[in-house]
Amino acid sequence: MKKAFKIIGITFLIILALLVAIPFAFQGKIKDMVKNLMNENLNANVEFSDVSLSFIRSFPQAHVTVEDLVITNFKPFEGETFVSAKNIAFDMSIKEVFKTASDDPIVVNSISVDEALVTLKTDALGNNNYDITKEQEHAQTTATDSSSGFAFDIKDYSISKSALTYIDEISKTKIYVTELNHSGNGTFSDDTSQLDTTTDANVSMSMDSVQYLNQNKIKLEALIGMNLNEQKYTFMENKGLINQLPLVFDGYVQILEDGQDIDITFENPGSSFKDFLAVIPEVYSKNIENVETTGDFKVNGIVKGKISEETIPTLDINISSTNASFKYPDLPKSVSNINIDTAIKNTTGNVDDTFVDIKTLNFKIDQDVFKSNAVIKNLTKNMLVNANIDGTLNLANITKAYPIEFDKQLSGILKAKVNTAFDMNAIETNAYERIKNTGSVNLSDFIFSSEDIVNPIQINKADMTFNPQSVSLNSFEAKTGTSDFRATGTINNILGFLLSDNTLQGNFNLESNNLVISDFMVEDETATETSNKTTAANQSMKIPEFLDCTINAKANTVVYDNLTLKDVNGTLLIKDQEADLKNLTSNLFNGVLALTGKVSTKTDTPVFDLNLGADGFDIAQSFQSLELLQSIAPIAKAFQGKLNTVIKLQGTLGSDFTPNLNTVSGDAFAELLTTSINQNETSVLSKLDGALNFIDFSKLDLKDLQAKLDFSNGQVNVKPFNLKYKDIGIVVSGGHGFDKTLKYDAVFEVPAKYLGSDVNQLLGKINDPEVNNITIPVTANITGSYTSPKIQTDLTSGVSNLTKQLIEIEKQKLINKGKDEVKDLLGGLLGGSKNETTSDTTTATTDSTKTTTSNTVSEGVKNILGGLLNNRKKKQDSTNN
Incomplete structure (x- = not known):
């Protein structure tokens, strides 16, 4: 008995060893056969990682597995994957493996497919990606095909964890089958x-x-x-x-x-x-x-x-x-x-x-x-x-x-009695003549929330009448955030908005008591936090993409950032995430604001291009509230009075929808209607006051002051403009940075009388009205920063030059005076001799007249000669000394 068990055990081990070893000998044959089968029958690129053969797994049948199969198409679907499968397994009788090339085809009894993805596609030209089989010269319709190397006598099959996609671009049909598990058994050969x-x-x-x-x-x-x-x-x-x-x-x-x-x-x-x-x-x-x-x-x-x-x-x-x-x-x-x-x-x-x-x-x-x-x-x-x-x-x-x-809880009462007739193409292309609507819809106490808006919109009342080609918005009362608004108007494509991806088109008249701009912006999709109540600090706001409308707006109060605008009127055109402002006016800073231009949020970073006009702005209020004005003209903060300005500017907006100052560029023209300066508001004027003590800068004449400037890359370039203090003219030019760094030149045309006692003594000696009106340019170089300015002037050198100039004028005046006296004397002498030579032809004068003339001429000659000698003597003495 022991011997029998030993023989059985040895036999079993031999059989087991053969079942394990033999597949390695035949595996290459099976692999080549699979390759030949696919190459002979498919017009496609076929790849697989391996083909394995096992006599153990499905004993007493052989088990062949094709692993990681991928079939990709040739043109016109070149590169697209038609079939992929983790593995495809075939079971067959072991004897089928031992058939030679001249034997009958290998008969397959079962097939299993695991984790397959199949895509069937028909393009717009009618080409099918599954038409990949080669035409055989002698096609056979029986269950066996000797030319293929394989025959099929399937008893059972299975497909597990697979998916099928069918796309027909002609009929615009799409079918997706997922988590597909299918199995069947029967006799296919009968x-x-x-x-x-x-x-x-x-x-x-x-x-x-x-x-x-x-x-x-x-x-x-x-x-x-x-x-x-x-x-x-x-x-x-x-x-x-x-x-x-x-x-x-x-x-x-x-x-x-x-x-x-x-x-x-x-x-x-x-x-x-x-x-x-x-x-x-x-x-x-x-x-x-x-x-x-x-x-x-x-x-x-x-x-x-x-x-x-x-x-x-x-x-x-x-x-x-x-x-x-x-x-x-x-x-x-x-x-x-x-x-x-x-x-x-x-x-x-x-x-x-x-x-x-x-x-x-x-x-x-x-x-x-x-x-x-x-x-x-x-x-x-x-x-x-x-x-x-x-x-x-x-x-x-x-x-x-x-x-x-629902993402957000619905509420409200909807009453509708509507007939609508349309075709989908008319909805998608806004072919209003093919959209027929009649009836009415009334909505009350409705709350609408969406990813497209920051705050829920509470619609207290909405009354619409459906007309054949449009919808009349008879009344609309709503709130969102802290804003309230009422509207009437016409909606052109409400069905396109509701049934398709179309934008909401229409013309609206909007009225509001309080309108907060940030209440109507949407959160950026790239934001890391989401909320239907507030916008986080790291989020930027967007103009809703679904709006394509014209809004004629009238609001008692509009809040934008930290600005509160009163009595706002204007037109807003919204389309493609752009807002086009037309003739927007408002009362602001005790003056009138006018605004036109565009704001766009189509790009990741919002941009703007605006023209801003201000009429009668209170300078103190406007420069206190507007960082942009402070950056453009920081010194104007010290002025008290009214401002008129026209500013053209463009740049990008930050996450809070305010300008990024370093990106702002443009130009401005400003006119100050002012009468006083608060020197405590500016250290620049205080520094100038110390450097130029002949000017009281608090009493500058700023009436009708006009200035032009342009700015870009955080730098402001100021064109030369004129100021005046009493009879001193001032020309200012240069520029500054938005970081409040300064680089200005102020040229003062200073009359000589303001330049000290020495200069005034010289003016007194000269005693000439024309000389008294002489001026010199004094340049003040202003650098540093607005809060810590540095002032350098050429006043000392200017006074020195003026003194030399005045001394020269006095000298020239004395010389010219001496020359005139000599000229007069010589003219008199020459005039007397000539008279004597012509005495025969003139009437004799009286004795007294002759005596007077003779004495005058003699005194004049004496004085001139004496003066000349004395001058000569002074020069000699001076030389000797």
């Missing part, structure tokens, strides 16, 4: 057989941007009769679940050369209204097990006809319910008087003729009755809608009767 299958998956489907299924849970247990000769598959015993709605199927699908022939009927086996709740995805309907319902609910349908490139099966699907109700056990309200009569039909087989006829959709919550009906046609192309709504809804009751979760 002419007639049965296939027992189980499937569960999540399915989403949309056609032309209309979502029909959204992650709907589908389960199907189907026994399918297969007639392989006729390629006809019959549903024999079938039970399915769509979400939680049970359905039973009967009928068949037959594969034709040019399509498929379908004849299927289905219905829900019960008639409880709970089946209606089961149609709704569980994520919305929640647990319906304990929901109390009354009334009936039936779904039945027939799908019959041919699927081809030109046709679809005819459809006759009906959904009905009569006088039903439901109540969730943990919610206070119920929904009653539910009546549904809806049909989905297609009688021609033309896909464009499919339509949905909602004859009745009525319900009641508390005392609020809501009625509606609609016809929706042309589902796959430009959908046509004709709908009627008549009813009242307390919006707060929606979540009290049905377990739907």
